[in-house]
Amino acid sequence: MILNQxxxxxxxxxxxxxxxxxxxxxxxxxxxxVELMLNAVNINLIAFSAYLRxxxxxxxxxxxxxxxxxxxxxxxxIVLLIYRNLHSPDLDHVExxxx
Amino acid sequence: MxxxxxxxxxxxxxxxxxxxxxxxxxxxxxxxxxxVVVMAGAAAQYILLAAEFVAWVQVIIYIGAVIILFxxxxxxxxxxxxxxxxxxxxxxxxxxxVSVFLAGVLGALLIDAxxxxxxxxxxxxxxxxxxxxxxxxxxxxxFTAYVVPFEVVSILLLAALVGAVxxxxxx
Numbered sequence: 001m002i003l004n005q006x007x008x009x010x011x012x013x014x015x016x017x018x019x020x021x022x023x024x025x026x027x028x029x030x031x032x033x034v035e036l037m038l039n040a041v042n043i044n045l046i047a048f049s050a051y052l053r054x055x056x057x058x059x060x061x062x063x064x065x066x067x068x069x070x071x072x073x074x075x076x077x078i079v080l081l082i083y084r085n086l087h088s089p090d091l092d093h094v095e096x097x098x099x
Numbered sequence: 100m101x102x103x104x105x106x107x108x109x110x111x112x113x114x115x116x117x118x119x120x121x122x123x124x125x126x127x128x129x130x131x132x133x134x135v136v137v138m139a140g141a142a143a144q145y146i147l148l149a150a151e152f153v154a155w156v157q158v159i160i161y162i163g164a165v166i167i168l169f170x171x172x173x174x175x176x177x178x179x180x181x182x183x184x185x186x187x188x189x190x191x192x193x194x195x196x197v198s199v200f201l202a203g204v205l206g207a208l209l210i211d212a213x214x215x216x217x218x219x220x221x222x223x224x225x226x227x228x229x230x231x232x233x234x235x236x237x238x239x240x241x242f243t244a245y246v247v248p249f250e251v252v253s254i255l256l257l258a259a260l261v262g263a264v265x266x267x268x269x270x
Contacts, residue, residue, distance in 0.1 A: 011205040015198040018201055023194040028176060031169070031172075036118055036122075043141055046144070051218050056240070058240075074259050078266060081266055
């Protein structure tokens with residue numbers, strides 16, 4: 001297996017995630033796109049771990065998975081609060097600070 | 100050698116189609132289910148790279164916990180199920196241009212930097228790869244070299260837990 005096939009798969013997934021973050025307006029869907037990007041990074045870390053025969057990449061991937069779980073917890077709490085205050089989960093409505 | 104490549108391309112195709120489903124689906128629950136396809140594909144890729152422990156952690160945490168959390172979020176925000184409300188904003192085309200441009204830059208950079216470098220999976224080096232992915236080996240690494248980051252992450256998880264409760268609590 002070539003190292004690059006994993007790296008390019010991860011790059012493609014990351015770019016799809018970027019598209020999702022920019023184009024989605026529902027807060028939950030934006031968080032899903034962020035998960036997509038974090039997953040792409042994990043594939044990179046594991047591919048390099050296999051390429052270099054190092055455990056470090058796998059340890060970092062585990063840390064990224066942990067932090068992604070924490071991020072989803074806090075992120076969904078924020079989306080819930082937005083929904084409660086603005087009666088809509090759409091991020092377009094969050095504009096109180098707009099000049 | 101060839102078998103792994105066939106598996107890789109099948110999984111990669113499923114993952115890319117699933118990812119496009121996540122960002123294009125007009126039904127929120129379908130988007131969450133497409134995310135399951137991507138997560139499961141990623142776990143299979145980890146097994147292909149002999150990282151079995153990370154693969155099962157991925158299955159347990161992502162498919163088991165994070166997706167359930169997303170479904171709860173969808174339920175609690177009463178997301179539109181029928182597809183009558185627009186889930187996308189009006190900057191779809193700029194977003195597509197940005198992501199295609201980013202993919203081009205990253206792809207060119209990766210091909211230039213790593214070219215045809217190969218992950219050797221046969222012979223003695225393959226045995227070494229299998230050793231690296233073992234859970235025991237990973238545990239040795241976490242609890243010796245990375246024990247401080249490990250403890251910091253546990254504090255971070257506690258902080259995130261308390262923070263989520265404080266943010267979402269009704270006063």
